[in-house]
Amino acid sequence: xxxxxxxxxxxxxxxxxxxxxxxxxxxxxxxxxxxxxxxxxxxxxxxxxxxxxxxxxxxxxxxxxxxxxxxxxxxxxxxxxxxxxxxxxxxxxxxxxxxxxxxxxxxxxxxxxxxxxxxxxxxxxxxxxxxxxxxxxxxxxxxxxxxxxxxxxxxxxxxxxxxxxxxxxxxxxxxxxxxxxxxx
Amino acid sequence: xxxxxxxxxxxxxxxxxxxxxxxxxxxxxxxxxxxxxxxxxxxxxxxxxxxxxxxxxxxxxxxxxxxxxxxxxxxxxxxxxxxxxxxxxxxxxxxxxxxxxxxxxxxxxxxxxxxxxxxxxxxxxxxxxxxxxxxxxxxxxxxxxxxxxxxxxxxxxxxxxxxx
Numbered sequence: 001x002x003x004x005x006x007x008x009x010x011x012x013x014x015x016x017x018x019x020x021x022x023x024x025x026x027x028x029x030x031x032x033x034x035x036x037x038x039x040x041x042x043x044x045x046x047x048x049x050x051x052x053x054x055x056x057x058x059x060x061x062x063x064x065x066x067x068x069x070x071x072x073x074x075x076x077x078x079x080x081x082x083x084x085x086x087x088x089x090x091x092x093x094x095x096x097x098x099x100x101x102x103x104x105x106x107x108x109x110x111x112x113x114x115x116x117x118x119x120x121x122x123x124x125x126x127x128x129x130x131x132x133x134x135x136x137x138x139x140x141x142x143x144x145x146x147x148x149x150x151x152x153x154x155x156x157x158x159x160x161x162x163x164x165x166x167x168x169x170x171x172x173x174x175x176x177x178x179x180x181x182x183x184x
Numbered sequence: 185x186x187x188x189x190x191x192x193x194x195x196x197x198x199x200x201x202x203x204x205x206x207x208x209x210x211x212x213x214x215x216x217x218x219x220x221x222x223x224x225x226x227x228x229x230x231x232x233x234x235x236x237x238x239x240x241x242x243x244x245x246x247x248x249x250x251x252x253x254x255x256x257x258x259x260x261x262x263x264x265x266x267x268x269x270x271x272x273x274x275x276x277x278x279x280x281x282x283x284x285x286x287x288x289x290x291x292x293x294x295x296x297x298x299x300x301x302x303x304x305x306x307x308x309x310x311x312x313x314x315x316x317x318x319x320x321x322x323x324x325x326x327x328x329x330x331x332x333x334x335x336x337x338x339x340x341x342x343x344x345x346x347x348x
Binding site for chain 1: 186188189192193195196197199200203210211213214215216217218219221222224225227228229230231232233234235236237238240241242244272274275276279280282283286292295296299300303304306309312313314315316317318319320321324325328329332336339340343344347
């Protein structure tokens with residue numbers, strides 16, 4: 001019980017803060033709970049199938065295969081694949097972070113992980129259609145063209161700017177999130 | 185549930201059934217891994233969702249409109265970028281919001297900055313991002329996205345005027 005409380009202390013503190021806001025009579029307290037519940041619903045709807053697919057990918061697809069497709073030497077093919085995977089996504093960007101863990105573990109290169117995140121953030125197809133209908137074709141196309149170029153360039157740039165320390169922190173993050181250890 | 189969600193569910197179920205028919209044990213391991221992964225991010229995710237809720241309550245779309253709508257020029261772009269980086273508004277609210285602001289004479293430059301940062305930069309979700317990418321990489325990704333968003337906003341603003 002104590003362990004659970006410790007694990008979830010942050011959310012408990014946040015709920016307590018918002019409850020006090022509510023009790024003090026601010027409407028924002030209610031709105032905050034409503035928004036949080038709405039987003040939680042969205043996440044709980046989107047996450048289970050994604051995680052099931054990630055789990056299946058983890059046990060069925062060999063690391064060598066992933067490395068060949070999207071690893072350090074996968075070149076244009078790997079990047080194209082990262083672009084396609086990211087744009088086929090659903091859900092907010094923070095739903096993509098757990099996926100990068102499986103990708104990294106399977107040997108997807110850092111550049112392709114960054115491309116995947118970039119594509120997920122701005123190239124989601126339903127979102128593009130919605131942007132087009134609200135802000136017009138000119139705005140959408142200009143942004144789209146620049147974004148595609150920028151995602152590739154920024155991914156390359158950010159990877160180049162990584163220090164030895166960043167690399168270590170990245171591998172440590174993967175290790176820390178490794179759940180296969182706790183399965184045995 | 186959107187059609188998109190429905191498709192993902194169908195793919196996941198089909199993959200699961202196929203996997204189970206091939207190898208029961210592997211499928212069970214996969215499902216256990218899926219559950220463990222969800223449980224692993226749950227504390228950070230719940231906290232992030234609550235912070236998003238609180239932020240949305242205090243920095244409402246109406247409040248954002250008043251800020252971006254009134255400020256123009258470079259100052260306006262910076263305000264728009266800052267708001268976009270902090271807030272997390274889903275596209276189906278953000279695009280109509282931007283569209284309305286444009287009708288109220290807000291500039292394309294400010295809207296581009298707001299939308300780009302909204303999508304690419306995440307200050308609130310940073311704790312979750314660094315859990316998976318490490319602090320250094322997460323920080324550099326966000327900074328690169330922020331600088332790009334501000335620069336490209338001016339280019340887009342210019343092109344919206346220059347292009348026919």
